[in-house]
Amino acid sequence: MSTCEQDNQRNPLLDELAMADKLSKIDQVIVVLSGKGGVGKSTVAVNLALSLALRGHKTGLMDVDIHGPSVPKLLHLMNRWPEMKGEEIVPITYESDLLKVMSMGFLLQGTEQAVIWRGPLKYSMIKDFISRVQWGDLDYLVVDCPPGTGDETLSVAQFLKEKAKAVIVTTPQQVATIDVEKCITFCKQLELPVAGVIENMSGFVCPHCGQSTEIFSKGGGELLADRYGIPFLGSIPLDPAIAQSGDEEKPYIYFYSKSATAKVFEDIIERIIFFAKDNSLGIKKESENKTPTATQPGDKDTKENISTLNKEASMKFAIPTHQGKLCAHFGHCEAFALIDTDATGKVINETYVTPPPHEPGLLPPWLSQQGVNCIIAGGMGSRAQQLFAQQGVNVITGAQGEDPKEIVEQYLKGVLQTGANTCDH
Ligand code: ADP
Numbered sequence: 001m002s003t004c005e006q007d008n009q010r011n012p013l014l015d016e017l018a019m020a021d022k023l024s025k026i027d028q029v030i031v032v033l034s035g036k037g038g039v040g041k042s043t044v045a046v047n048l049a050l051s052l053a054l055r056g057h058k059t060g061l062m063d064v065d066i067h068g069p070s071v072p073k074l075l076h077l078m079n080r081w082p083e084m085k086g087e088e089i090v091p092i093t094y095e096s097d098l099l100k101v102m103s104m105g106f107l108l109q110g111t112e113q114a115v116i117w118r119g120p121l122k123y124s125m126i127k128d129f130i131s132r133v134q135w136g137d138l139d140y141l142v143v144d145c146p147p148g149t150g151d152e153t154l155s156v157a158q159f160l161k162e163k164a165k166a167v168i169v170t171t172p173q174q175v176a177t178i179d180v181e182k183c184i185t186f187c188k189q190l191e192l193p194v195a196g197v198i199e200n201m202s203g204f205v206c207p208h209c210g211q212s213t214e215i216f217s218k219g220g221g222e223l224l225a226d227r228y229g230i231p232f233l234g235s236i237p238l239d240p241a242i243a244q245s246g247d248e249e250k251p252y253i254y255f256y257s258k259s260a261t262a263k264v265f266e267d268i269i270e271r272i273i274f275f276a277k278d279n280s281l282g283i284k285k286e287s288e289n290k291t292p293t294a295t296q297p298g299d300k301d302t303k304e305n306i307s308t309l310n311k312e313a314s315m316k317f318a319i320p321t322h323q324g325k326l327c328a329h330f331g332h333c334e335a336f337a338l339i340d341t342d343a344t345g346k347v348i349n350e351t352y353v354t355p356p357p358h359e360p361g362l363l364p365p366w367l368s369q370q371g372v373n374c375i376i377a378g379g380m381g382s383r384a385q386q387l388f389a390q391q392g393v394n395v396i397t398g399a400q401g402e403d404p405k406e407i408v409e410q411y412l413k414g415v416l417q418t419g420a421n422t423c424d425h
Contacts, residue, residue, distance in 0.1 A: 019131040019159070026060075026138045028276050029164035030195065031156055033187075035179025037147040040200035040236070041169045042070040043246060045144035047253040048167070051269045053099045054254070057139035060091065060100040064126055064156060065146040066117055069105030076249035082106050089133045095254075102133050119151040126155040140276075148179065149186040157190040165195035165276050167233065172202050175220030184228050195275035196231035197221050198268060201238040205261060222361040226387055229368055231275050232361050234268040237261060267357060274356045278369065314348075315341045317411075318372040319404040321352070326402055328378035328422040332358055337404035338370060345412040347405055364388045376407055379422035397421040 030048065034041040042065070049061040063071035072078050075094050082102065083090040091100040104125070117125070135141065143160070145153040157164070166187050170180050187194050199221030204213045225232035236242075239261045245252040256262050317340075319326055320333035327333045333355065340349040353370065356362055364387035367375065374394040388395045398418040401407045410416040 015127070015131060019127065022131050022133075022135060023160075023163065026135065026141050026163060028139065029141045029143060029160045030272065030276055031143045031145060031153075031160065031164050031166045031192070032169060033145050033149075033153060033166050033183050034147050034169045034174075035177060035181075035183045036174055037068070039147075039169050039171045039174055040242075041147065042074060042144050043242060043252070044167070044169050044198060044200065044236075045142050046071060046074045046251055047265055048269055048272065049099055049140070049142040050094075050251050051253050051266060052140045052142070052273075058137055060102070060135050060138045060141045061144065062129055062133075062141060063101070063103035063105065063144045064129060064152045065144060066104045066122060066125070066152060067146060069103045069108070071101060071103045071144055072105040073249055074246055075099075075101060075251060077101060077103075077106070078249075079109060080106060081109070085134065087132060089128075091133050091135065100135060100138075102129055117151075122151040123155045126152060127159065130159055149182055153186070154190075157187075157192045161190060161192045165193050167195050167272055168197045169200050170197060170221055170224070171200055172220055175199065175224055180224065184224075184230070194228075194230045195272055195278075196233035197225045198233045199235040202235035203237045205237045205239040205241075207240045225365060226361065226390055229365050229391060231271065231356075231365050231369075232359070233271045233275075234264065234359055236264055236268065267359070270357050271359065271362070315373055316371045317341070317374045317376060317404075317408045318367050318370070319376050319399075319407060320378070321404060324352075324404075326376075326378060326399060326404060326407060330375075330377045330380045331360075331363065331384065336367070336370075338372065339404060339408045341408065341412065347408060350405055361387060364391050364393065367391075368393055376411055376416070379420075 032041050032045040032048065042063070045061065045063075049059050053059040061071060063069045072080070077092055077094065080092045082092055089102070091102045092106060093099065094101055143156055143164075145156055168180065168183050174180055184194065202221070205211070206213065221235065222232045241256060241259065242252050242261065245255060253262055253265055316338060319337040319339065320330045321327050321337050322329075322334045324337075335352045335354050338351050338353055339347055342348050356366055360383070364384060367388075368391035372393060374396070375388060376396045376399045378397070378399055380395060380397050385395050385397070396411065396416070396418065398421050399407055399411075400417045400419055401410065407416060
């Protein structure tokens with residue numbers, strides 16, 4: 001393994017080549033981060049990795065928490081030692097070959113003393129975890145980072161950012177803290193795209209009646225995501241069965257796959273898979289989320305505003321559709337028609353995109369990330385309108401007509417017929 005002594009003997013060029021070779025075989029990296037410890041980051045990382053593996057994806061799980069690695073315990077893999085093959089480390093596998101796992105916990109077993117790691121040694125260890133572990137071909141590598149934005153997380157971001165997306169885990173109590181915001185700005189500074197925020201331990205699921213009770217105020221994760229223009233992936237309840245499965249070293253998704261909370265987990269994982277593939281993800285600065293004044297065709301100054309818009313810039317419109325026609329159900333539509341117009345107001349492109357699985361508050365950041373700056377809908381709830389306003393996206397409701405392209409053209413000419421807001425959710 002990596003020691004300063006060995007590092008001195010190694011050829012840096014060969015190291016670089018080994019790193020490039022390993023990375024070329026990994027398709028996507030999901031880095032799980034949190035501002036503070038104890039928010040369920042490792043629980044999310046382990047269950048995410050297992051769920052991906054159970055869906056048939058070749059998956060690896062790398063635990064780079066040097067000071068408190070919890071992955072071996074969560075997977076009941078304590079007391080396992082990875083084999084060395086020449087210069088390389090063979091990862092431990094969970095359930096035959098279902099999941100490949102590497103954790104500092106495997107190498108520090110029996111070490112009761114605190115290990116002192118300086119920054120360069122951590123950097124070197126993480127490099128080894130990527131370049132000297134036999135990961136093979138992977139669809140996903142999930143990385144469990146230590147809490148905060150220290151040396152380990154920095155090294156992971158530097159080595160893997162070209163393939164990586166971050167998932168930030170927080171709790172209702174932590175959501176408004178400086179630690180979470182630091183995590184988000186850390187990703188921004190390192191240009192590490194954020195696949196989204198998960199609010200964990202959100203509401204309590206009674207083990208007797210299964211009813212969920214809000215202990216702390218809920219919804220902060222969603223607001224945080226809106227503020228920074230990143231997707232909100234969902235809320236996982238505080239479920240004693242998750243804590244118990246952790247204590248019993250039985251990963252929750254694997255052993256309790258039929259439970260209601262596992263279903264919640266799976267929905268969140270669907271969204272992570274969706275956003276992990278989205279190459280347009282970025283983070284907006286809070287100051288960039290300006291609130292526009294909505295331009296409605298019925299307004300006095302509408303035509304003037306529209307012609308100003310036309311002159312100012314090209315636009316991207318989104319129209320919720322069903323079978324290619326305007327659909328009243330914005331939040332549950334089948335596809336969005338994305339229509340680009342040039343600075344003269346001419347339609348130059350029309351494509352259809354499938355929205356992510358429905359979750360309140362998810363569409364505004366998602367559409368904003370597609371570059372959409374105006375939505376024309378039959379109807380939309382006031383909350384969604386407010387969220388779009390925060391994203392700087394203009395919303396027109398009550399639109400009538402069928403063909404998305406014609407609707408945009410009519411809107412730009414200022415002759416679009418509008419009526420009442422047809423759907424309020
Ligand atoms: P972190 O990696 O952020 O330090 P862990 O994943 O180790 O946090 O979780 C801390 C503790 O909280 C563990 O005992 C875990 O089983 C428990 N836990 C995590 N998420 C939940 C949840 N949604 N409901 C109940 N207990 C949870």
